[in-house]
Amino acid sequence: MSLRTALLFAASLLCAGAGAGEIPPSERRSGYDLMSRETRAIQDDDATNPGMLWVLDGEALWNRKAGAVGRACAACHGDARTSMKGVAARYPAFDAALRRPVNLEERIKLCRSERQKAPPLAFESRDLLALTAYVARQSRGLPIAIVIDERTLPFLDAGREAFHRRQGQLNLACSQCHDDNWGRRLAGSLIPQAHPTGYPLYRLEWQGLGSLERRLRNCLIGIRAEPYAFGAPEFVDLELYLMWRANGMKIETPAVRP
């Protein structure tokens, strides 16, 4: 670590500790801990967890040849149970070619178009969600482990800034609900701490699986702010901040939420 990196890193830790409303590590709770016993039971049992249907689809896609190259994901990566273990716990991760962090969905899209030369998968499409859920499932139970370095620090800072920025017609910041008022009720919903531990996840309200960005769009639309487009760099910055903020918490994919 160069001196500059060390200083930047120390600065980032300082900012993190100084925020008035930020949640001390010992008080962090996954959305899981705030759910009813019934909903937790649906998540806990693979036989009842509807997200497992996407995981199974993802496994089939992992092994299926695709694109002009005629190779499956498995042809390059082998058995996902070993090669993909821990991967979701460190995404979004820096992409040297794009010179910015990319999230897991984008990484899979990139492999698909560049390595397999297959038609692009759309964000929130069944196939992309299935592959992402299958890859992330291999990290279930592992702690989130985002490491910030000189290259990713500016993106983390941008994400933190966005989290604390009041926005939308209702003029609310993410932090005002998720740091300052978690555990309280917003009309019928219990406000969670916004830890991205379970994505992609099955939401009973959606009757389907969705990505973290879909969840973030819901919150932005709720405060009447303009949602970012799927895959927008601003979204990935926010995801990076949320994952870093949840460092050490366990991956639950595919989680279930109300």
Next chain:
Amino acid sequence: MANRQVGLCLLCHSGPFPDERFQGDLAPDLRNAARLIEGEIRQRIVDPTKANPQSIMPAYYKSEGLARVAPVYRGKTVLTAEQIEDIVAYLLTLK
């Protein structure tokens, strides 16, 4: 009439609405406003930061100085002056 508009308030507040199952608890019960005079109630809705600069309550009659407002709401206030007057009148009945 006022009830529908009060609906938005129940995201955060509770009030005397036995039929509303989903009321928030981020803010005091609306019956608490009974101790305020009309002008104070109106001001709390028009711009809550006048009473509390740190307030998380949205200003219901403000359309400028907001960040990244969704296009359909841009340049518009959350409620119209008329709707705000309905709510003020309604809250005064709780006295």
